Amino acid sequence: MTSQAETTAEGLGSAHTIPRRSVYVYEAPLRLWHWVNAACIVVLAVTGYLIASPPPSVMGQASDHFIMGDIRFVHFAAAYIFGIGFLGRIYWAIVGNEHARQIFYVPFWSRSYWGGVAHEIGWYLFLKKKPRVYVGHNPLAHLAMFFLYTVMAVFMIMTGGAMYAEGTGLGSWQDRVFGWFGALFGNPQNLHTWHHMGMWVIVIFVIIHVYVAIREDIMSRQSMVSTMISGERMFKDGGQ
């Protein structure tokens, strides 16, 4: 399914031309999802933090303000977009190209996969001189995407849905879909606390994700950041 295009600079007549190959990796719906999702995560983290630790109190009549109401509304609206986006992302994993499926599974029984993970760990510990190049996520990134993003996204949707169901009430569709998961936590205080912890895990994921994307764009001689904009992964030293 990967469309390939040879792009060379030879036609320009320069002495230092390197043939650069690019592969179409991320299709348009997936890229759109990525950036909408990224925006949702920022909004959700900021508003979620403020729900747990509200801004300073305001005086006057209650009817003059709606600060927590607005913060909660933005959080819930972003949560709906995040959740529906996740469903759309699952749909795209089914109908999209092979790279769209990568974050939903770990090739647990593949020996070469774990060899690749070990190599990547070596690369990040400065033990390996040369990075390997991959069309999709590298094996370590693949692992991180699965556990820190996909699993956490499901966890946040389930815990968040269960908390939302506390407001919509017993018997609401949110309660029927998510309520059983919330009940596993016993005291709802635990549910709130673990949802809050989940936010921090995702913050940590974002820190690593952004750092590694920029670093590998520079260090491993393949495009990363622009790939999520154009969809094309360019191999800067030519062949794969």
Next chain:
Amino acid sequence: MPEPQETFYDVIRRQGITRRSFMKFCSLTAASMGLGPTFAARIAHAMETKPRIPVLWMHGLECTCCSESFIRSAHPLVKDVILSMISLDYDDTLMAAAGHQAEACLEETRRKYKGHYLLAVEGNPPLNEDGMYCITAGKPFVNTLREVAADAQAVIAWGTCASWGCVQAARPNPTQAVPIDKVIFDKPIVKVPGCPPIAEVMTAVITYLVTFGELPALDRQRRPKMFYSQRIHDKCYRRAHFDAGQFVESWDDEAAREGFCLYKMGCKGPTTYNACSTVRWNNGVSYPIQSGHPCLGCAEDDFWDKGSFYDRLTTIQPLGIEGTANEIGGYAAAGVGGAVVAHAAISAIKRARKSDDDDRKQD
């Protein structure tokens, strides 16, 4: 052959209560349980035809606050419940008999009404040292509880002790106190948590059981939906201040005098299912938030082990470290952020050296 039992109605009339008062009582009870007007007639019919249900009320590890609450019920009056609605055959705290006479009542009811009595449990059994931390009538409470529960029709778990474990089950729980559903497995259990539960909630649950002969609709944690399906926060009269962003920041500040939301003072209303904000206490006079104090979340599992009552973000103990989500998550994020900066610096140095080497090679 058991002798024919008196119905509720027989007992009520024998006490000289008029039919008019009886009907008023039925309507009031229906209203207090949130049932429609037609249910008053059903309650009246049930009371006229059904025999009084014997109730055995047992006390394990507890502080008797459930009984203290129960005897203050206003709708219905606890006098009506005990003297008219149920036949409270055994309650070692409230009954006139004591010692061997009291235990004889327990035995007699168990034998006579096998499979037809209600068991109400206040407190819970400790399991450590074969149950030696709670002895009633010379026997470990856990043994008596198992025996009496075996012949019961249904079991009521009064309060947070019987429902969740409460203070005696708080870390490190030296007596290994457990909620009663860890000991009784084969009987329908209804949990009425709270430390103590609201008096009217207790009497209404009993009224429902004796009127309809079945448990009320229960939620996932086996609590009656009619009293435990909403959080304190959902019906709190200070909710408007929460939505507005008006919070008490410290005791006795202007916001506290204005009666603003106690969320920042650690109120557990948003995570506590109970009827305090609607039924209230002491015949509807007040409830903790109304008197200016945050909800402690006493009707919820494990509320003693959630750190300070006055913190909104409560502590968790992953891997033996204790801290709030913000402390643990914040330090972890800062650690990862620091590691990223260090890693980026090393990467940059390595890369600079490598390009120096490359330049030298080219020269």
